[in-house]
Amino acid sequence: xxxxxxxVVRNRAICAALGTDEVSLLGKMGRHHKLVAGQTxxxxxxxxxxxxxxxxxxxxxxxxxxDGREQIVGVVYPSxxxxxxxxxxxxxxxxxxxxxxxxxxxxxxxxRFAREHPDLEHKLLERTLAELDRTRRWLLLLGRMxxxxxxxxFLIDMxxxxxRPDCSFNGPANAFDLPFGRQxxxxxxxxxIETVSRRLNDFKAQGLIAVPSRRRIEILDRDGLETVAExxxx
Amino acid sequence: xxxxxxxVVRNRAICAALGTDEVSLLGKMGRHHKLVAGQTxxxxxxxxxxxxxxxxxxxxxxxxxxDGREQIVGVVYPSxxxxxxxxxxxxxxxxxxxxxxxxxxxxxxxxRFAREHPDLEHKLLERTLAELDRTRRWLLLLGRMxxxxxxxxFLIDMxxxxxRPDCSFNGPANAFDLPFGRQxxxxxxxxxIETVSRRLNDFKAQGLIAVPSRRRIEILDRDGLETVAExxxx
DNA sequence: CGACAGATTGACGAAAGTCAATTACGGTGG
DNA sequence: CCACCGTAATTGACTTTCGTCAATCTGTCG
Numbered sequence: 001x002x003x004x005x006x007x008v009v010r011n012r013a014i015c016a017a018l019g020t021d022e023v024s025l026l027g028k029m030g031r032h033h034k035l036v037a038g039q040t041x042x043x044x045x046x047x048x049x050x051x052x053x054x055x056x057x058x059x060x061x062x063x064x065x066x067d068g069r070e071q072i073v074g075v076v077y078p079s080x081x082x083x084x085x086x087x088x089x090x091x092x093x094x095x096x097x098x099x100x101x102x103x104x105x106x107x108x109x110x111x112r113f114a115r116e117h118p119d120l121e122h123k124l125l126e127r128t129l130a131e132l133d134r135t136r137r138w139l140l141l142l143g144r145m146x147x148x149x150x151x152x153x154f155l156i157d158m159x160x161x162x163x164r165p166d167c168s169f170n171g172p173a174n175a176f177d178l179p180f181g182r183q184x185x186x187x188x189x190x191x192x193i194e195t196v197s198r199r200l201n202d203f204k205a206q207g208l209i210a211v212p213s214r215r216r217i218e219i220l221d222r223d224g225l226e227t228v229a230e231x232x233x234x
Numbered sequence: 235x236x237x238x239x240x241x242v243v244r245n246r247a248i249c250a251a252l253g254t255d256e257v258s259l260l261g262k263m264g265r266h267h268k269l270v271a272g273q274t275x276x277x278x279x280x281x282x283x284x285x286x287x288x289x290x291x292x293x294x295x296x297x298x299x300x301d302g303r304e305q306i307v308g309v310v311y312p313s314x315x316x317x318x319x320x321x322x323x324x325x326x327x328x329x330x331x332x333x334x335x336x337x338x339x340x341x342x343x344x345x346r347f348a349r350e351h352p353d354l355e356h357k358l359l360e361r362t363l364a365e366l367d368r369t370r371r372w373l374l375l376l377g378r379m380x381x382x383x384x385x386x387x388f389l390i391d392m393x394x395x396x397x398r399p400d401c402s403f404n405g406p407a408n409a410f411d412l413p414f415g416r417q418x419x420x421x422x423x424x425x426x427i428e429t430v431s432r433r434l435n436d437f438k439a440q441g442l443i444a445v446p447s448r449r450r451i452e453i454l455d456r457d458g459l460e461t462v463a464e465x466x467x468x
Numbered sequence: 469c470g471a472c473a474g475a476t477t478g479a480c481g482a483a484a485g486t487c488a489a490t491t492a493c494g495g496t497g498g
Numbered sequence: 499c500c501a502c503c504g505t506a507a508t509t510g511a512c513t514t515t516c517g518t519c520a521a522t523c524t525g526t527c528g
Contacts (some may be wrong), residue, residue, distance in 0.1 A: 469528105470528095471526105471527090471528085472525105472526090472527095472528105473524105473526090473527105474523105474524085474525085474526095475522100475523080475524075475525095476521105476522080476523065476524085477516105477520105477521085477522075477523085478519105478520090478522095479511100479518105479519090479520090479521105480517105480518080480519085480520105481513090481516105481517085481518075481519100482515105482516090482517075482518090483514105483516080483517085484512095484513105484515080484516090485508085485512105485513080485514070485515085486511105486512080486513070486514085486527105487510105487511090487512085487513095488509105488510090488511090488512105489508105489509085489510080489511105490508080490509070490510095491506100491507080491508065491509085491527090492505105492506085492507075492508085493504105493505090493506075493507085494503105494504095494505090494520100495503090495504095496501100496502085496503080496504105497500105497501095497502085497503100497506100498499105498500090498501085498502095
């Protein structure tokens, strides 16, 4: 009955702030959910009714305009936290990119529990601060970088963040599968799929990367890619 | 000696989470600082040595690329909190846009104090979550909006956020002074000063706004401006 | 093997950037 | 109070980048 004791993210999710007794208290409030790829867990603008831990899978946070233009504003991985505690509305959609498992809590239950457990709130604060830093760096990418710079930075970022069956050290990977299609890459970088496709081919032609299949990326010249990421003109 | 008891932001800054005794403890750790317009308080990439409350004035948070391109990633007003607690590095510059007063704390002192005062951390968490929401909405603006849409949204945002000698209710202002020059507006919106200038003139020509002096904006047709903000094509 | 979504490629257009010249504001000092 | 100066902002001509639309290709899966 107590899923937490066997939970694969027990020591990496915010639950790591809690002792055995407390985590089982929290666990009793939580519900396991399976999501299929493409399924939306939380809708933009709806009342903030639930928060969740990601157990397995990858999800996107996105906002869109009335005419359909979309911007992905965050990507979450196993052990990451989802939702807006202490707030009335969630400002973005949360959608599974792959099949996923999440552990959901009612917002009000979670908020109450968190207020009674400062260590949990502290963990949440550290995560939120880190996410804010990351998001602010993304502003520079969206506001000031060219398409080539955006894509180079994106690839480097992915090579450092994917491959996280955590634990054992593994530096930046030079070959990996993206969990995104071209449209999603475009929605992350503020570009169109055509531009993403063209610039990727440029990189291929320059020998910086190889793209053996749709979602697979192999970085052949990391230094070169990093040069493009800093300053496309060099 | 105890500045806190007379502090104008005592009840709006994160200090509002603390009782009289605790705030005076915190106050003993704080240092008053005057900044002149243009002065940088924290440099991007340097060790995170201090955090601060803004007492008076407006400051920008910004990052830049090696060739000088700059993106403003945040703007802070009186009662707002500055800096990166619980972290090793600050990821952006903090620079005064106007003459300003801040109340600074050594990061390590503040971190220790915060961990001992859950209510303070909670306040900080709520602020950080709100700032993250705001920053994520900014991603949509930078990634997916046209210049006209960006500027219309910016003006509406400003009309709602300025005019905060707080307290007394005052809805969105239809006339206000921007605390930014054209270059700074460009650095917020990911544009050039020329484009900002041209689109502002378009709005003037359409009778949406008036620009009686360099930094003054008068919104003449808020509905029209909101229409442009949502969808420039309408 | 074939169908279909996803990705690529090409031709074209539009939006924003660049560079350069001009104008206007706002502060200073006479 | 007015003239002057320097910075900031505007304006114009031109270029570049990226987006749009349409056609084609490809790999994934039934």
